[in-house]
Amino acid sequence: MGEEEKVHSFEEVVKHNKKDDCWLIISGKVISLSFSFSFLLLFFFFFLCTNWDLEIICLFESMILKKIIMIIGDVSLLLILRVVFETFNVYDVTPFLEEHPGGDEIMLMSTGKDATADFKDIGHSNDAEEKMKEFYIGEIDASTIPFKQQTATYTANRDSGDSSKILLYILPLLIIGVAFLLRFYSKQE
Numbered sequence: 001m002g003e004e005e006k007v008h009s010f011e012e013v014v015k016h017n018k019k020d021d022c023w024l025i026i027s028g029k030v031i032s033l034s035f036s037f038s039f040l041l042l043f044f045f046f047f048l049c050t051n052w053d054l055e056i057i058c059l060f061e062s063m064i065l066k067k068i069i070m071i072i073g074d075v076s077l078l079l080i081l082r083v084v085f086e087t088f089n090v091y092d093v094t095p096f097l098e099e100h101p102g103g104d105e106i107m108l109m110s111t112g113k114d115a116t117a118d119f120k121d122i123g124h125s126n127d128a129e130e131k132m133k134e135f136y137i138g139e140i141d142a143s144t145i146p147f148k149q150q151t152a153t154y155t156a157n158r159d160s161g162d163s164s165k166i167l168l169y170i171l172p173l174l175i176i177g178v179a180f181l182l183r184f185y186s187k188q189e
């Protein structure tokens with residue numbers, strides 16, 4: 001690894017697209033915790049429902065319904081802290097071009113964009129993933145990725161972002177909707 005590990009801009013990375021200077025962007029996994037405000041709100045909603053004796057929110061007469069609401073509250077507590085694991089790593093593969101079993105041309109074609117899909121589609125072995133580490137020179141600053149690149153070539157990342165958005169916003173709304181339905185029916189009983 002010739003370079004010092006650092007955060008690179010997208011603009012800088014795409015310039016390294018030649019045989020004697022070749023950098024690749026491949027996403028990797030790091031474990032970090034992120035805080036979900038919507039699940040915190042959800043937890044407080046169910047906490048109040050089950051623990052406070054307020055007439056307006058404590059309308060669940062049935063014990064089974066109360067238990068269900070308590071479980072949903074506990075699950076939302078667990079989801080307040082989310083594990084996020086995606087980072088865009090930069091690799092200086094210049095010294096490896098000649099010896100790459102797939103050839104140098106294919107590597108050069110993967111420069112200037114997110115090469116994660118290219119790398120994964122080949123079905124590289126664990127040894128290849130170990131080898132990658134030798135060429136790691138830092139991460140890419142996500143805010144420097146142009147919008148077009150983010151939508152066109154950062155598909156894998158965008159998809160995982162969409163699914164986490166569904167989990168973060170639609171799921172709490174659905175759960176609250178179900179809670180109100182349960183409350184409505186338990187009132188009628």
Ligand code: HEM
Nearest residue numbers: 091101102106107110115118119122124125127128131132
């Ligand atoms: C740091 C980046 C990369 C490293 C360290 C790497 C390493 C390797 C290694 C060790 C192999 C031998 C087979 C294996 O062990 O899986 C291989 C094969 C191959 N790689 Fe890569 N590779 C990298 C990036 C890429 C990229 C971006 C492409 C673009 C599509 C690519 C395409 C191929 C192909 C086509 C083969 C041949 C597969 C075969 O013949 O079955 N590689 N690579």
